[in-house]
Amino acid sequence: MASLLRSASRLNGLTGAARRSYASVISPGLVELHEVEVQPGRLKDYLRLSASADAASPQLPAPLGTWTTDLGASSNRVYRLRTWAEGYKERDAAQKAVQANSEATLALSQADACTVKLASSIFVEASSTLSAVGLPGLMGFEPVSQDKDATVAYELRSYQLKLGYTTVPRFLELYQEGLKDKLAADTSGESVLVTLLYCEAGAANLNTVLELWRHRSLHGGQVSREASRSAAGWKSAVGQIAAEVAVSFQTQILRPAGGGRLQ
Template sequence: MIRSLSNNFRKSLQTAQKRHNSTSGIFELRQYHLKPECVGTYMSEATASSDLRKSLVPLRLFSLPEVGGELNVASHLYFYEGGMKDRAAKRKVSGSNEEWVSFVNSSRSGVRWQESRIYAEAPQFVLDAGGAKGGKWEGEGVSGPGVYEYRRYQLPLGYVTVPNFLEIYASGVQEKIQHQDPETTLCTVMYTEVGKLNEVIEIWRHSCVGGMESSRFMAREAPKWREAIGKMAEIAIKFENEIVNPVGFSNWK
């Protein structure tokens, strides 16, 4: 069964590659670990330069943590529809913008360290199963500010580990979304391309933390999701979730 599932995933990837690799969208998750005493100043400067940021790079979610991990981390999530070539081109333009370079240089004094990882978006059949909006969504249609949940799975090394995991995930998530708070939505599912390999991340939007808790309890009543979780737990070696708050200028709110 696992071999068959893995073949389905590979067929999906091959179909995407035939369309053209350069149009395969990627996410970049950039995280800036801030000095606690500098968070206010950093965010004031980031807010003041937010229109410039969004004119240069395709921002999706800009957030600060609420609970579940290290605090005082500014997380920037970008989606490059044209893949790595698109990212390189846009970063070249931003690197030559004097106003942007000035902001970057000024903000560095408040940053302890930073990191960046590249993720590929899960194949379309996975997004379809979860009703996910995907990276092309720019935040339209939400009724007001919510909270976002990063759910991270670290998987063992191996070429088929991620494909197998996502196949199992897709087999259960369709039933999960039928047992959710009405304002809970799956934004996207992605897996590492560059960085900590074999990491899978789900990003969910909830109306509030209470909505997240309600959705969690309701999902336990979905038999196919519970079955999928059991199989995913046999593969994953680590699981973490984190609640983050989008800042005012974030596209995803």
């Protein structure tokens, strides 16, 4: 695992064909995304109390990342991401252990008291799609140390696809072909695709697909997008996705708020 993480760190500085030598992806199992609407004026309280709840709940896997919303539907929204390597069996056992831990349940209730709404969804990582273009996925991604500064932004991009069993596979087929061209065209080094997820259960609608990108800055993300516009294969793929399988598309800008290695 340590060697994989070192390789992932080097990958962030690579573009084009050089990425393809890092094609090994370790599946994260199930990926759980928590969407938390915090009471106005209580954002700092929630972040502090949720960090305390994590510390009091060793039965739960540590969050990979915690983000506040900079540009999005609500400035009081927090996103938290954790993984279950062994799936629902591990999740059920962990929740049962937490319920038996009085310190953990108290800490969790204190954090929940700051919230208006709690929602969670289970996603699966499209590991084979990421591997095909030489990206390491969630378990291999590691921000390089010099990038850990206050300007870093994450972009959560959400596609709602048409209902049906074939729409997600078709989306992934089109996306993979276009992404190869996009990555080759963007030599800026400003943006990295952290993960690509599709919904299995929970609050998110079925056939929801998420992209999570890490930008060195918002300006860097804009530079990366402009570079991608020269990629004919990417433009073609996006056009086909829009015409064949997509119903809607949304994007939000998130800021790291501690609580995980995705900073």
